[in-house]
Amino acid sequence: MNASQLIAELLDFVFVPRCLACGDMLHRPPNTKGAAHSFCMVCKEALLPLTSPSCPCCREPFTVGNGDHLCSMCLSSPPSFQRIDTLYEYGGPLATAILKFKYAPAPHLAKSLSELLHQASCEGMDYIIPVPLHPKRLTQRGFNQAALLAKALAKQQGKRVLFDVLHRVLHMNTQVGKNRKERIHGMKGAFAVRDSKALLANKHVLLVDDVVTTTATVRAAARCLKREGNVASVRIVCIGRSSNIT
Ligand SMILES: [Zn+2]
Numbered sequence: 001m002n003a004s005q006l007i008a009e010l011l012d013f014v015f016v017p018r019c020l021a022c023g024d025m026l027h028r029p030p031n032t033k034g035a036a037h038s039f040c041m042v043c044k045e046a047l048l049p050l051t052s053p054s055c056p057c058c059r060e061p062f063t064v065g066n067g068d069h070l071c072s073m074c075l076s077s078p079p080s081f082q083r084i085d086t087l088y089e090y091g092g093p094l095a096t097a098i099l100k101f102k103y104a105p106a107p108h109l110a111k112s113l114s115e116l117l118h119q120a121s122c123e124g125m126d127y128i129i130p131v132p133l134h135p136k137r138l139t140q141r142g143f144n145q146a147a148l149l150a151k152a153l154a155k156q157q158g159k160r161v162l163f164d165v166l167h168r169v170l171h172m173n174t175q176v177g178k179n180r181k182e183r184i185h186g187m188k189g190a191f192a193v194r195d196s197k198a199l200l201a202n203k204h205v206l207l208v209d210d211v212v213t214t215t216a217t218v219r220a221a222a223r224c225l226k227r228e229g230n231v232a233s234v235r236i237v238c239i240g241r242s243s244n245i246t
């Protein structure tokens with residue numbers, strides 16, 4: 001294969017739309033986008049839409065019962081956010097796509113993945129803020145996946161994204177082995193609002209993360225935005241909701 005053939009193959013590989021999970025080529029009409037067009041038929045059928053029953057506040061999925069109701073954690077310790085908006089349970093092809101995005105790493109997938117966010121979450125919001133990584137983690141990974149998603153979402157929705165307002169000041173090595181309550185407690189004080197406090201006061205903020213599991217991180221971030229930033233409200237949007245604590 002000569003150099004021009006190699007370049008042509010590389011361009012094909014980069015620009016031909018491919019399934020976010022398995023990488024198969026997508027045969028989709030031009031100018032189509034959204035979750036329905038980001039996965040091949042096989043992977044799309046394997047996505048897990050988040051359905052009832054679940055907690056209407058934190059979207060914790062329930063395995064039994066048939067009606068939505070607040071989970072025990074939201075009842076005993078109401079979070080500082082209004083609710084979590086998400087369309088999918090974390091697992092299957094969605095997990096494959098997110099793991100590829102974060103750890104392959106494949107930051108160019110941010111635009112396609114951001115189309116899996118609940119787009120209506122932006123209504124009434126003044127700013128979009130990504131859940132920040134601690135500087136040590138940011139150095140290790142090289143990018144903040146939530147920041148890339150927030151940037152893509154803000155562009156689609158014509159909203160302003162604030163990158164340097166909320167900071168992660170506590171570096172946690174691991175929370176493995178701790179239960180949900182312990183993790184929530186362990187995240188207290190993990191975030192700080194620096195500068196731009198006047199910008200945040202009485203504003204409605206949409207906080208973006210890729211996956212929410214125990215809610216410990218988004219609870220701590222929302223609490224900080226309310227207490228230190230005096231925001232009027234915080235809503236969370238994420239691509240996938242998992243209840244499998246590792
Ligand atoms: Zn696929």
Ligand SMILES: [Zn+2]
Pocket residue numbers: 055056057058059060070071072073074075
């Ligand atoms: Zn809940």
